[in-house]
Amino acid sequence: MIKVHDSVTCRRGTVIIVAAWLICSGLIAFAQTKNSCLDCHSNLPEPLGVSVETYSQNIHAQKGLTCAACHGGDANSDDPETAMSRKSGWKGKIERKQIPELCASCHSDAQMMKKYNPSLRVDQFQQYKTSVHGIKWTKGDNKVAVCTDCHGVHDLRAPSDPRSKVHPINIATTCSRCHADAEYMKPYGIKTDQFANYEQSVHHDAMVVRGDLSAPTCTTCHGNHGATPPGVANVTNVCSNCHVFQAQLFQTSPHKDAFAAMGFPGCVTCHSNHAIKAPTDEMIGAGPKAVCMNCHTAGDAGSMQAEAMHTQLTNLASAIAASDELLSRAERQGMEVSQPKLQQTQARDALLKARVAVHAFRDSGLKQDTDAGLATTKLTYAAGQKAMQEWRFRRVGLGLSLVLIALTLVGLGFYIRSLEQK
Amino acid sequence: MASPVNNVREWFAERFPLDDIKALAQKKKVPLHRYSYWYFLGGMTLFLFGVQVLTGALLLMYYRPGADEAFESVQFIMTQVQFGWLIRSVHSWSANLLVFMAFAHLFSVLFLKSYRKPRELTWVSGMLLLFLMLGFGFSGYLLPWNKVSYFATAVGTEIPAQIPIIGHPIMLFLRGGEDITGSTLTRLYGFHVAILPALATLLIGLHLALIQWFGMSVPPGVEQRWQAHPVEKKEIRFFPNFVLRELMAWYVALGLLGALAALFPWSLGVKADPFGSAPAGIKPEWYFLSMFQTLKLIPAKILGMDGEMLGILAFGLIGAAALLLPFLDRERPFNTRRWITGLACVFLGYMAIMTVYGWVAK
Structure with missing residues (x-):
């Protein structure tokens, strides 16, 4: 009997302890997340007003921080006097000049940032x-x-x-x-x-x-x-983060030293900086839109090299366009030209490589790629011509066949009539 | 003095009943009346089937079934093989004309009441042949393994899966698995070049034997008039008179096939990519379009039952009714013949409208 009584007492004690722990945990959690500032400031106009919706989307609020994290004060107090008292550390509006250091007080603290985002850098x-x-x-x-x-x-x-x-x-x-x-x-x-x-x-x-x-x-x-x-000397390095091959070729080009001597930044001299347009083949050469002529004069060695590169690029681009047009025409006529059309991608790749190779600023640098591209377009153009010849042959063949069939039908008609007249 | 040709003929006549066959052909007669032109449709269908067998056999020499090779082999046929483009285009166009001609033949037989006693089995064998032709069309569609055929087959094999209990196993049987893969391709290839041709050959043999046995049917109206006025009865000899006329029809079909193949070569499309997205507005071949469009329009639920399943069930019932049509046609105790003609007209109109609607719908 005594044992039963002890067991009941023990069970009651456990229940009380668990209930007390749950209540305390809830109060602690409430204390941590309460943000009484919003009770008033969500109803105030700008610049003092902060809507609940705006604040709820703030990354700091989502991480559990309250207004007090930056502005100080006691966000747990419902009394404005207490919440915004100097005694509770309230700072009020943060002075503009204090902002970087205020942010850094957390964002430069590796231990603090580990709690929220361990991968975030702390050297901002x-x-x-x-x-x-x-x-x-x-x-x-x-x-x-x-x-x-x-x-x-x-x-x-x-x-x-x-x-x-x-x-x-x-x-x-x-x-x-x-x-x-x-x-x-x-x-x-x-x-x-x-x-x-x-x-x-x-x-x-x-x-x-x-x-x-x-x-x-x-x-x-x-x-x-x-x-x-970026400084003049660093521009090429900045662009090379993405345009790796162009930058490597530029480093081997005669322009590298020439630009350095004249104090020209690398890439932006020809391409500009903020208004970088899609490059065209007309940018190189001795034509009116060629950037080469900003420094070179017509007939000098540089302009002749540029013109030679321009010619190689435009020849290949024209050859690709001619094959495209012919193959599209053949395709519209119902001819099967998917293989030469696929081959055209090789020619396009060669043109792309040649346009990159321009950055070595030697016409010999492009030759390998443009020759490969032209050889491909020769094949694709021939395939297009063959398809069109085949298309014409089919038409002629169809015409002849239909004539033969018509003649046979007429012959059969006469034969049937002669049979039935007998 | 006997000529070498006569010698060969005599040698052959002693070993093969050539003269008996010739006598039978000359004895065979074909009724001649205002509807006689409809008799050519069956012969045209047979001719197109022959074109399919011939061009199909030629395509078999280069075609390689397999997800990695099928498209490339058809591409090779169309670009590298001498006249391969013609063979493939004729095969594709002829397949479509064959289905069209088979339907035309079916409706001509239906409206001329040629299925009447004693030709019920001729009708049944013809209907089974039409189902086989649709099977040929469905199984052959995937063989080039292009994007459109891949996704159309995926949609087509998904439809029977809606049938309760047996639907999923049917889909697995057709696909050779849960998805459209190389297994589906080899499976449908097997149907297309072995199983269906074997069945078709047997049924065509039976169909022709029955036609030969019972002769050409004469429409009821013409038959009654001839019985009343026997002098009006006209016939022509099957050989050579009818055969030569049929030959003319075949020549016309040949010219049409050649023109279609040369002017509108059958496109190969883009190779199927099982991981790619389905092209927008995917549709089946035109002869399945009326059924496809009907299934699209049926509400999801009808009286609490799955609408698509009910649609499939309705198609099955219509197919069964068409197969057993001669047994539903009777003059006593109820005259169902006019009803059949009327329903056939409605059904034909519905098929035509739904096909056009399916064609233009996005």
């Missing part, structure tokens, strides 16, 4: 201090970009979120908010046409129109936190 502030923005900020320039200018404040989202201001597809627009504002940029004496030029470029087309997020945007060439204009 160090990089920022090496950037043009950061250097000017250090000198007290309060107009230059700080963290929140690019990342946002209360609507701050992860860069991988397409709605983030620093998502690849939005970066150029974000940068342009300052760099395309002539009035704002006036004290710095730099151009403000970069975004307008970029919008016309092949890179913008790839990024925005085709949605290729690997296409370059401002930060790809200038860096992000350490943003700085």
Whole structure:
């Protein structure tokens, strides 16, 4: 009997302990997630207002941080006086000049960041201090970009979120908010046409129109936190991150030393920087649209080499177009030309390689590729001609066959009539 | 003095009943009346079947069944083999004309009431031959292993899967697995070049023997008139008069086939890619289009039952009714003949409208 009583007491004790633990856990969790600031600020107008929806999409809020993480104060208190008291560490509006250091207080703390995103780098502030923005900020320039200018404040989202201001597809627009504002940029004496030029470029087309997020945007060439204009000597290195073969060939070309001697940056001398258009074969040679003639004069060795390269490229491009036209015509007539059409891709590849080989700026460098391409187009053109000959042969054959059939039918008709008249 | 030709003929006559066959052919008569032209459709269908056998045998010399080789072998036939394009195009066009001609023959026989006693079995063998021709069309469609045929076969083999209990096993039997693969190709190839031709040869033999045995049917109206006025009865000799006329029809069909093959060579398309996406608006061959469109239009649920399954069931019932049509045709106690003609007209109109609708629908 005593044993039964002990067992019941013991069970009751366990239940009480578990219930107490659950209540405490709930209170702790409530205490951690309570954000009383929003109770008032979600009802206030701008600039003090922050809607619940905006805040809920903030990456910091999603990680469990409250307003107090940046602004200080006691987010657990429902009393505004207590919540926004200096005693509770409330800072109020963060001064613009304090923003980089405030962000760095967490983002440069490896131990702190490990809790939230162990793979995130913690050197952004160090990089920022090496950037043009950061250097000017250090000198007290309060107009230059700080963290929140690019990342946002209360609507701050992860860069991988397409709605983030620093998502690849939005970066150029974000940068342009300052760099395309002539009035704002006036004290710095730099151009403000970069975004307008970029919008016309092949890179913008790839990024925005085709949605290729690997296409370059401002930060790809200038860096992000350490943003700085690439120096004359570094431009080729920047472009070579993607355009590897062109850069390698340029390094072996006579232009490398010539450009260095004249103080010309590598790639952008011919292709420009922000307004990089899709290159055409007319860019090389001695024609009116050839960039070579910006430095070379007609008849000099360089212009003759350029013209020779232009001729090789256009010959191959014309040969490909001629084969394409002939094969398409044959295909429209119902001829089976899928094999030569497939072969045409080899000629196109050869043309692509030749266009890359241009960057060695020697006509001999293209010859191997253009010769291979021309040999292929010779075969495909011959296949197209054969298909059209075959098509004509079929028509003639059909005509003759139909005449023979008609004659046979007439003969049979007469024969049947003669049979039945007997 | 006996000529060498006469010697050979005599030698042959002693060993083969050539003269008996010749006498039989000359004795055989074909009725001559205003509907006699419809008699040519059966012969035209037979001619096109012969074209299929001949061109199919030639294609077999180069065609290689297999997911890795089929498309390339047909491409080789069309571009490298001398007159390969012609053989392949004629085979494809002739297949379509054959199905068209078989349907035309069926409806001509139906409207002329040629299926009446004692020709019920001739009708049944003809219907079975039509089903076989559709089977030829379905099994041959995948053989070039191009994108359209691949996905059309996927859709086509999915349809019987809707039948409860036996549907899935039928689909597995047709596909040789859950998906359309090289196994499906070799399986349908086997049907196309061995099983179906063997069955078709037997049935054609039976069909022709029955026609030979019972002779050409005369439409009821003409028959009654001839019975009332025997002097109006006209006949021509099967050989050579009818055969020569049939030959003229065959020549016309040959010219039409040649023109279609030369002016509109049958496209090879793009090689099938099982991992690629299905082309938009995938459709079967025109002779399955009316059924396909009907299944597309049927509501998902009819009286709580699966609409597509009911559609398939209806097609099965229509097929069975068509097969047994001579046994449903009677004058007493109820005259069903007019009903059959009326229903056949409605069915023909429905098939034509649905085929056109399916053709233009996206």
